[in-house]
Structure formats: C-alpha cells, structure tokens
Amino acid sequence: MSAYxxxxxxxxxxxxxxxxxxxxxxxxxxxLGPQHPSTHGxxxxxxxxxxxxxxxxxxVLGYLHRMHEKMGETQTxxxxxxxxxxVDYGHAMAWNWAYxxxxxxxxxxxxxxxxxxLRVIMTEFNRLTSHLLWWGAYxxxxxxxxxxxxxxxxxxxxxxxxxxxxxxxLTYSNFRVGGVxxxxxxxxxxxxxxxxxxxxxxxxxxxxxxxDNLILRRRIEGVGIMDQDMCRRYGCTGPVVRGAGIPxxxxxxxxxxxxxxxxxxxxxxxxxxxxxxxHVRLDEMEQSMRIIxxxxxxxxxxxxxxxxxxxxxxxxxxxxxxxxxxVEGGRGKIGVYVVSDGTKVPYRVKLRAPGFSNLSAFAEAAxxxxxxxxxxxxxxxxxxxxxxxR
Amino acid sequence: MNVFLQNLIPLIIALIGAMxxxxxxxxxxxxxxxxxxxxxxxxxxxxxxxxxxxxxxLIDGVKLMGKQLVRPDNADPVLxxxxxxxxxxPVLLLYMPIPYGPVLTxxxxxxxxxxxxxxxxxxxxxxxxxxxxxNNKWGVLGAARAVSQTVAYEIPLLLTVLTISFMTGTLNLTxxxxxxxxxxxxxxxxxxxxxxxxxxxxxxxxxxRAPFDLAEAESELTAGFHTEYSSMGFxxxxxxxxxxxxxxxxxxxxxxxxxxxxxxxxxxxxxxMLAKTYGLLFVMIWARWTFPRVRFDQLxxxxxxxxxxxxxxxxxxTALIIKL
Numbered sequence: 159m160s161a162y163x164x165x166x167x168x169x170x171x172x173x174x175x176x177x178x179x180x181x182x183x184x185x186x187x188x189x190l191g192p193q194h195p196s197t198h199g200x201x202x203x204x205x206x207x208x209x210x211x212x213x214x215x216x217x218v219l220g221y222l223h224r225m226h227e228k229m230g231e232t233q234t235x236x237x238x239x240x241x242x243x244x245v246d247y248g249h250a251m252a253w254n255w256a257y258x259x260x261x262x263x264x265x266x267x268x269x270x271x272x273x274x275x276l277r278v279i280m281t282e283f284n285r286l287t288s289h290l291l292w293w294g295a296y297x298x299x300x301x302x303x304x305x306x307x308x309x310x311x312x313x314x315x316x317x318x319x320x321x322x323x324x325x326x327x328l329t330y331s332n333f334r335v336g337g338v339x340x341x342x343x344x345x346x347x348x349x350x351x352x353x354x355x356x357x358x359x360x361x362x363x364x365x366x367x368x369x370d371n372l373i374l375r376r377r378i379e380g381v382g383i384m385d386q387d388m389c390r391r392y393g394c395t396g397p398v399v400r401g402a403g404i405p406x407x408x409x410x411x412x413x414x415x416x417x418x419x420x421x422x423x424x425x426x427x428x429x430x431x432x433x434x435x436x437h438v439r440l441d442e443m444e445q446s447m448r449i450i451x452x453x454x455x456x457x458x459x460x461x462x463x464x465x466x467x468x469x470x471x472x473x474x475x476x477x478x479x480x481x482x483x484x485v486e487g488g489r490g491k492i493g494v495y496v497v498s499d500g501t502k503v504p505y506r507v508k509l510r511a512p513g514f515s516n517l518s519a520f521a522e523a524a525x526x527x528x529x530x531x532x533x534x535x536x537x538x539x540x541x542x543x544x545x546x547x548r
Numbered sequence: 549m550n551v552f553l554q555n556l557i558p559l560i561i562a563l564i565g566a567m568x569x570x571x572x573x574x575x576x577x578x579x580x581x582x583x584x585x586x587x588x589x590x591x592x593x594x595x596x597x598x599x600x601x602x603x604x605x606l607i608d609g610v611k612l613m614g615k616q617l618v619r620p621d622n623a624d625p626v627l628x629x630x631x632x633x634x635x636x637x638p639v640l641l642l643y644m645p646i647p648y649g650p651v652l653t654x655x656x657x658x659x660x661x662x663x664x665x666x667x668x669x670x671x672x673x674x675x676x677x678x679x680x681x682x683n684n685k686w687g688v689l690g691a692a693r694a695v696s697q698t699v700a701y702e703i704p705l706l707l708t709v710l711t712i713s714f715m716t717g718t719l720n721l722t723x724x725x726x727x728x729x730x731x732x733x734x735x736x737x738x739x740x741x742x743x744x745x746x747x748x749x750x751x752x753x754x755x756x757r758a759p760f761d762l763a764e765a766e767s768e769l770t771a772g773f774h775t776e777y778s779s780m781g782f783x784x785x786x787x788x789x790x791x792x793x794x795x796x797x798x799x800x801x802x803x804x805x806x807x808x809x810x811x812x813x814x815x816x817x818x819x820x821m822l823a824k825t826y827g828l829l830f831v832m833i834w835a836r837w838t839f840p841r842v843r844f845d846q847l848x849x850x851x852x853x854x855x856x857x858x859x860x861x862x863x864x865x866t867a868l869i870i871k872l
Contacts (some may be wrong), residue, residue, distance in 0.1 A: 188685045210689075210844060214839075256686055299767045301758065301841025307589040372838045373759055426641050530843045 160297075168510040177204045177216055185213055190532070191291030191532065192221045195534065198295065199543035210528040215521045219547045227546040230496075230507025235261055236335065237475050243329030245509065246545040248291055251277075252283040252487035256494040259414065261335045264476045267467055271460040273337035274416045276323070278453045280338075281485075282446040283320055284330070286357075287313050288488035289439045289446075292540040296436070297368055299537040301379050303442055305368050312360055315353050315516040322346040332368045335474065350454065351463030354447055361443060369440065378432040380485035385430045392522075393515040396490025397442065398539060400426045401434035408486040420452045424502075432538035441542070489513050489540050513539070513546040549606050559644075562654035566643035573794045574787045578605040579831050582828075588837045615779035620683050623776065627681035632777065632784035635674030638667040646798045647722045649808050649818030660721040661709055664799060665702070668754070671792060672698030672779035673754075675763060678785070679773035690772025693844055694756070694763035700851040701753035703761075707859035708743040708750070711866045712736060721799075725807035732811035737804040742862045744804045746855050751796045751832075753851065756789065758836035762844050797828035 178187060185208045189264045191197035200221035206213040226245050230238050242257045243250035255277060262269060267276075290313045294306030317327045323340045324332040334340040351361050368374060384447075407424045409417045425441030427434035476498040484493040490512025497506040516539045526533045579594070579602060586593020594601030619628055645660030647653040657663055672694060679691020715736070716724050729736045735743045753760040764772035774785050801807060801824040842850070846857040 184686055186688075188689075205693060209687075209692075297840060301767060302760075302839060303585075304589045304837050307591060311590065368840075371840065373842055376846055377840060377843060526841065528845065530765075530841075533768050 165488055201543050212524050212527055212532055215516055215524045217520060222547040227507050227509055230504050233250045234502050240331040243548055246542050247328055248288040248542045249284050249488035250330045251281040252485050252492050254331060255281060256483055256485045256492045258333045258335050260481045260494040260496045263483050264479055264481035267336045269337055270464050270467060273465045275453050275457045275460050276338050279450055283316050285446050285488050286443055289443050296537040299533050302345050319346055319349045334466055343513050357496045377534055378436055380431050381531045382432045382538060383430050393520040394519055395436050395512045396439040398516045402430040402497050403428040408415050408484060417430050420449050422448045432534050435538045445489050475502050487512060498543050509548055511545045513541050517546055549866050558634045562644060563640060564639045570791050574790045575605040577790045584833045585837045613780055618778045620747050620776050623683040624681040624832055627677050631674045632676035632781045635671055635788040636784045638670040639788050641667050642795040645721050647725050647807055648821050653722055659719045661719040682776040683833050684776050686770045686775045690763045690769045694773060700848055701750045704855040704859040705750040705754055707863050708747045711740055711863050713741045714866050714870055717815060721802050725802055727807040729809050731813050737808040746859045747800055750855060755792045755796055757832050759839040759841050760847055763846055765841055797825045798857045801825050
C-alpha cells in the first residue's frame with residue numbers, strides 16, 4: 159500500500175479513527191463537544207459508553223488553538239502583555255503577573271512596594287471572580303440554572319471595582335514590567351470596603367441554597383476521585399491537588415511578591431472527590447477576602463508610594479538569558495518561561511497552564527463512571543479552554 | 549339525528565375546546581414560567597413585548613413557526629415527523645374526562661381515570677420514536693433514558709391512583725370529584741397523604757420536569773431526544789410537555805384536592821379547579837428553577853426503592869382498611 163493510499167484511509171477525523179480502533183462490541187462512541195454545553199467552550203472529549211457507563215474517554219484539543227506561545231515570539235516584550243489576558247479569561251491578572259514577573263526577573267527589575275500590594279489586591283479579586291464564574295457554571299452543568307445568575311450578580315460588583323484601575327472588565331492587561339499601569343482611586347477603595355461585608359453575607363447564603371442541597375451533594379460526593387498519587391502523576395495543581403489533601407499553594411510554599419506578609423490559610427479537603435474540589439474553592443474565596451483586607455490595610459504604609467519603576471521603553475531589550483516565574487492562579491500553578499536573545503522580541507515564550515495538567519487526569523478519573531458523573535468531574539476541574547488549548 | 553351523530557357533535561366541540569384550552573395553557577405557562585423564573589433569579593423576566601411582556605409567548609410562537617424545519621441526513625422521515633405529532637395528539641384526549649366545573653366536562657366516561665393513564669403513555673412512545681428516528685447518538689441516549697423513566701414512574705402513579713379508586717369504587721372522575729363535595733375536610737389529601745406525596749413526585753418524573761428531566765438533560769445529553777428538532781417540531785414537544793403538566797396537575801387536583809369544590813360548603817366553580825391546578829403548576833416551575841438535576845441511576849433508585857414500595861404499602865393498607 160502506498161503512502162498516499164494510507165493517507166486516503168486516514169481521511170476524515172484522525173482522533174475518532176484512532177479511538178475507534180479500540181472499540182469494544184456493543185458500545186457507543188460519542189462526542190462530548192466541541193459544541194457540547196458542558197464543555198465550557200470548545201473542548202472535545204471522545205467517550206466510549208456502554209449504556210450510560212464510560213468505558214474510555216479521551217480529551218481532544220485543537221479547536222481553539224490561537225498560538226499564544228508562537229505569538230510571543232513575534233511581538234515585542236511589552237506588546238505581548240495583552241495576550242496573557244486572552245489565555246485565561248477567568249483569571250487574567252495571574253497570567254499577566256506570571257509574564258511580567260518573568261520579564262522582571264530577566265531584567266532584574268525591582269517592583270515598587272505599592273505596586274506589589276496593588277497586584278495582590280487585584281489578583282485576589284480576580285481569583286474571586288474566577289471562582290464565582292466556576293461556581294455558577296458548575297451548578298449549571300449539574301442542571302440548576304439559577305445559581306449562576308446569583309454568582310454573576312456578585313461578580314459584576316467585583317468587575318465594577320476592577321474596572322477603575324484596569325479600565326477593562328474581563329481580559330485585563332494593566333500589569334506592566336516594573337509595576338502596574340494605574341493606581342486605585344478613592345472610589346475604588348470605597349467600593350472594595352462596601353463589597354467585602356456584602357460578600358461575607360452572601361457566602362453563607364450560597365452554602366444554604368446550594369452546597370447543603372441534597373441533590374447536589376449526591377451528585378458530587380464521592381464522584382471523580384483524584385487522589386494524591388494520581389495528582390502527582392499528572393502534575394495537577396491548584397484546587398484539584400488541594401481537594402486531594404495536599405496543601406500545595408505557591409503563595410505559601412514559594413512566596414512571591416508580598417504574600418509572606420499576610421495571614422491566611424490554605425484550605426484543603428481529604429475526600430479527593432468533586433465535592434472536595436468544590437469546598438476548597440468556596441473556602442478559598444473566604445481566604446482571598448482575608449488577603450484583600452490585609453493588603454488594603456498595609457497599602458498606605460507601602461514605601462515610596464509610586465506604582466511603577468521608571469517606565470521601560472516601549473521597545474525594551476532584556477539582556478540575553480532566560481527566566482521562569484510562577485504564580486498561583488485560580489486553577490493552579492501558572493508558569494511562564496521566557497528566553498531572550500537580546501532583541502526587542504522574545505526568542506521563546508513557554509506557558510505552563512494548570513488546566514492542561516488537570517484535564518489530563520480526567521480520562522482516568524472518568525473511566526468507569528456514568529455519563530452524568532463525567533460532566534460533574536469535568537466541571538469540577540474548572541476548565542478554561544483557551545488556557546488548555548493555547 | 550341518529551345516536552352516533554348525537555354523540556359525535558359534543559365530542560367535536562369538546563375536542564375543539566380542549567385544543568383552545570391546550571394552546572391557551574401553553575401560552576400562559578410559558579409566560580408564567582419565564583416571569584416566575586425572573587423573580588426567582590432576580591432578573592426582570594420578559595418585559596419588552598407588550599405591557600409586562602404579556603405578548604412575549606405569542607412572539608415566541610411566531611418566531612418558532614418561522615424557523616426552518618430540518619431533518620437530519622439518514623433520519624427516518626416518517627417516524628421523525630410522526631413523533632412530535634404523536635406526542636401532541638393524545639394530550640387533547642387527556643383533557644376530555646377531566647371535570648373542570650359542575651357542567652364543564654368534555655366527555656363523561658366511566659373509565660376516565662383509565663383513559664388518562666392509558667393515553668398518557670403515548671408521550672413515552674413519541675419520545676422514543678423521536679430519539680430513535682433522529683439518527684443522533686444523543687437522541688438515542690435520551691430515548692433510552694425516557695423509556696426506563698416513563699415505565700418506572702408510571703407504576704407508582706398507577707398504584708396511587710388505584711388507592712383512590714379503591715376508596716371511591718369508581719374510575720369516573722366526575723364521581724370522584726362529587727365524593728369530595730362539602731368542605732375542605734372531605735378532600736382525599738387528608739385520607740391519602742402518602743398517596744398525594746407519591747403522586748406529586750411521580751408527576752415530576754412522568755412529565756419529564758426538572759429535577760427529573762433526564763431525557764432532555766441539556767448539560768449531559770445536549771438536549772436528549774429532541775436534539776435534532778427545530779421550529780414547530782420542537783414546538784410540539786414543548787406544547788405537549790406543558791399539556792401533560794396541566795393534565796397531571798388537573799388530575800392531582802381532582803383526585804386529592806377536591807376538584808372544582810371550594811374549601812367551604814356551597815362554594816364551587818371552575819375557578820377553584822383552575823386555582824388549584826395552577827398552584828400545583830407553580831410548584832413544578834418553582835422546583836425547576838431551584839434544584840439541580842439528579843443523576844439517572846438516582847432517579848431510578850428514587851422510584852424503585854422508595855416510591856414503589858411506599859405506593860404498594862399505601863395500596864395494601866388502604867385495601868385492608870376498606871375490607872375491615
């Protein structure tokens with residue numbers, strides 16, 4: 159058979175053909191996505207089901223590939239910053255931070271203290287919006303529509319806060335190499351002070367309304383076990399690994415910026431199931447508020463009071479070398495590795511997305527469960543597809 | 549005029565009445581559902597078309613009818629189009645034996661209860677056909693779920709209905725209503741609270757409503773059996789669902805809540821029937837916008853492990869008490 163004929167045979171969908179090769183008798187191969195409502199965008203998961211039971215599952219990526227890493231090698235160091243917000247629309251600030259952090263490390267730039275505090279406050283608020291979005295969407299996956307609208311109500315309040323220093327509401331790009339673009343004004347501080355007591359009242363309401371609901375508990379408790387061993391094998395991070403009982407959080411373990419000055423806990427759960435991951439995220443929202451409160455108190459005493467080290471030139475040229483910087487994002491460890499050859503365009507940009515590792519564990523966790531559980535597991539991983547399929 | 553024509557003319561009038569009632573209900577319920585959801589979810593709900601958005605359901609209907617009817621490749625053309633019609637048609641018959649008021653009964657049938665139970669199973673058949681004929685794997689999964697769900701939930705429903713007919717000794721809904729005349733204490737809900745509870749839960753399962761809407765679970769099965777239906781193909785399923793909801797709530801009212809009789813002696817009328825039916829419908833709408841969806845095995849467990857034994861126990865206890 160010639161190579162051409164071989165190609166002819168492989169025509170059509172490569173992944174489906176590869177997957178179908180191992181098909182058992184009497185099973186059905188179905189596609190979850192790329193347009194499926196519960197895949198949060200354009201993730202495709204090929205699933206082999208025997209009745210309702212999942213025999214095999216395989217996530218297929220590539221439907222949203224926007225070449226973020228390649229684009230990093232074609233734009234200037236500063237010009238690439240807006241791309242970071244597009245990588246993860248859920249927690250854009252953390253991505254911004256990881257990138258500018260890497261460049262700062264490469265150039266040996268010290269960030270003013272006030273800017274560090276501002277970064278912390280904004281990133282923690284962004285973590286809150288990320289978790290709120292996940293919370294609503296997850297319950298939506300499980301068949302209840304109402305909670306997402308309540309979550310959006312609170313999320314909008316945070317977006318009003320973040321809009322003032324960042325001038326945008328979703329894909330933020332206000333972090334600069336050497337500091338931040340704009341300071342928080344009095345109105346912004348006022349909004350923050352009004353929001354925190356409000357949200358402290360809302361969180362117990364979420365628990366009463368949703369978390370304690372018997373149907374929800376039956377849907378998530380004991381479903382999708384991803385234990386410590388499994389998390390290590392796949393390199394899971396973030397709430398997934400903390401839901402399995404490992405208190406791994408970069409903010410505590412490898413403190414960056416001014417995180418070592420705050421008193422906060424790393425919530426963990428031992429159940430390693432979807433419910434564990436669920437509770438970790440809800441607890442994290444409380445911890446984020448603690449951090450914000452403390453950062454706000456210390457903000458005014460920050461040295462210098464300026465928010466950016468001498469603004470770098472638009473076409474900056476970092477010295478030849480490489481740097482890696484990682485921060486704790488809403489979904490786990492966000493890492494950016496940059497290589498400079500001394501020109502105004504990065505030689506190489508490599509992004510370490512937590513969602514990708516977390517998703518890798520899905521196939522194993524979902525095998526043997528039923529279709530509805532697969533949705534519950536997929537949702538509990540808090541996937542943002544552009545981040546995975548970057 | 550011969551006897552056949554004498555019976556036929558009222559039947560046709562009743563059928564037309566049922567059609568109007570069905571269409572009216574679908575319109576009202578769509579509006580109620582959206583408004584109610586709006587209040588639960590702290591958003592305005594329909595507000596744009598007409599005062600307080602009351603013309604919204606009409607506009608929705610026009611929009612739905614204006615869409616293209618699409619049939620997927622290799623779908624069975626006959627069965628594919630038969631399914632929505634089959635889902636819709638029996639609903640009309642279901643309205644016939646229900647006494648809506650002292651003189652407002654479509655058709656006096658001695659076996660009214662049996663007729664409703666028999667014809668309500670048609671919905672399951674329509675759902676299976678729709679799923680199977682769609683040439684879509686999600687549709688097939690939805691259909692498979694629908695079969696087990698419909699079969700499962702019909703049994704406790706039937707058993708609870710049997711308790712009432714044991715007590716009253718009739719299957720005629722008008723007679724059952726008449727036996728509950730007088731004051732609120734005569735309603736069968738007091739004598740059969742367990743049956744009422746089982747009926748209420750089974751009603752959700754039988755009408756495919758959340759949290760038991762597993763056959764059309766959009767987050768799991770994309771849309772289940774009606775994934776491939778557009779325009780009025782989907783519209784008919786939608787109307788049928790609301791039709792079944794109204795029928796089941798009317799039946800629940802007739803069996804347990806005294807039908808068209810008011811809570812105090814001498815007060816009766818169709819408005820009581822309407823108020824009670826809509827009260828139950830609002831419970832269904834409220835549940836839909838509040839609870840997450842159960843898992844399919846849990847749904848069947850609720851039925852086989854709880855509802856069925858409870859209904860059987862209730863039936864045996866009732867039979868024993870009557871015998872004694």
